[in-house]
Amino acid sequence: LYFISQMLYKRYGGNLLVQLLGRWQESQYGQMAPVGGLVYYISPPHNLYEVAANPMHAFFYIIFMLSACALFSKTWIEVSGSSANDVAKQLKDQQMFIQGHRDNLQSLKKELNRYIPTAAAFGGMCIGALTIVADFLVAIGSGTGILLAVTIIYSYFEQYD
Helix, strand or coil: CHHHHHHHHHHHCCCHHHHHHCEEEECCCCCEEEEEHHHHHCCCCCCHHHHHHCHHHHHHHHHHHHHHHHHHHHHHHHHHCCCHHHHHHHHHHCCCCCCCCCCCHHHHHHHHHCCHHHHHHHHHHHHHHHHHHHHHCCCCCCHHHHHHHHHHHHHHHHHHC
16 A cells, blocks of 8 residues: 555545545655655654644554454454364364253354454454554564564474474
8 A cells, every 4th residue: 555655646636535535745864755645644643742742643553553453363364274164173173062052063162252352353453553653662673573583483383392
């Protein structure tokens, strides 16, 4: 979205729809930075002073990050084989069941559907909250970069175990 908005602004900067998508300004280092529009509101504030100076920007950024992370997490469980349907099949193959419920696949799937999507969304929101805090406290790199680095290092750690 950033790249497309920046390209459109350079080419059609006077267009109202392009300006609603994002307005850009060249910084002192020669890089383009969003200063308005949708792209501005989904970009992180650079420090706590900017959060205090423009709380609406921080509010929209927080809402965007938390909802995007929750949505991505819920989508990821469906793609990765961790959905309620997949877990129910795995438990059924291992002849495990939930005590107090019928011993069939539909009952197990229904019960797991109560917990797995909610847990995935909450976990995604927690990861999003960590990213937001890192962005607001001006950690070295961005919060998303730190999150990716930790995830990659942890996956290598798991491979060696």
